[in-house]
Amino acid sequence: FNFYLTDADNNPLPISSTTIDINGRALYLNLGEEMSKNNMYYLTINNLNDITKQEFITEKIYTFKADYGSTTKFKLNRVTALDNQTIELTFNKPLDGETAADAGNYSITRYGSSSGVRPEKVYFDPLNRYKVKLYLAYGDRLQKQNDYTVRIDSDSVKDYLGNGIESTRERFSGTNNNREANKVEEAVAISTDAVKLTLSQEVIFSADNLLPANFTLEYSHNFISIKKVPISVIYSDAKTLILKFDSLDYDTPYTLKVSQLIDLSGNIVKGLEKDFRLEAQ
Missing domain, CATH: 2.60.40.1220 (Immunoglobulin-like)
Structure with missing residues (x-):
């Protein structure tokens, strides 16, 4: 109950969740319903302290106008085979680390085939929150002569505000480039x-x-x-x-x-x- 949001008629809007940006200096409120564009709203902060717990915002009301632009849906922008065991996915919004790093949320299928494989591991770098890397087992290596489809089921992967992705099928080309040995x-x-x-x-x-x-x-x-x-x-x-x-x-x-x-x-x-x-x- 640290935050309370109402419209101009004092009707409350539900706050589903809060998210802190990676730099710790921005906080996002994910609402349970949409705001009406260009309407006035009132945000009450009951209590909010900094990381040192020495500075506080207490019982302050902020007025703002919902002058947001067009809403962009969370989606997968690009699929790139970095080598025959590594696939890089690039999204249009920063990712939620927990769902992005879950290997069970992705499957890779040879184009035209009905059976797919799960990645061995998924790597999510919190310093580059728009991307994940899918690592395939040696026996599931890609081949240059084949095209493949990466599949992400609806709502399985979420963005940093908790918005789930729509069901996604993205085609990409294979490669014969071997994964370089670690050094x-x-x-x-x-x-x-x-x-x-x-x-x-x-x-x-x-x-x-x-x-x-x-x-x-x-x-x-x-x-x-x-x-x-x-x-x-x-x-x-x-x-x-x-x-x-x-x-x-x-x-x-x-x-x-x-x-x-x-x-x-x-x-x-x-x-x-x-x-x-x-x-x-």
């Missing part, structure tokens, strides 16, 4: 006990990928070869892992070796390594 783009010591590992491909959040024994740090001290594993591995995001060690020495050449990693398509890459050092400032 370590960068290993950077971000403190005297932590290394940030940046990967070229998204990996799944799993015990196998985050097992400390999966990573080995090799270096030499007083002509003695030393190996040690991290104390813990933190999944920062799909392309970034943080490895915590007991300590790292300045200006010491290190080699970080990774036994194996599993990407979002289920592909396994083995024997990755990257050199780095902790530079003295």
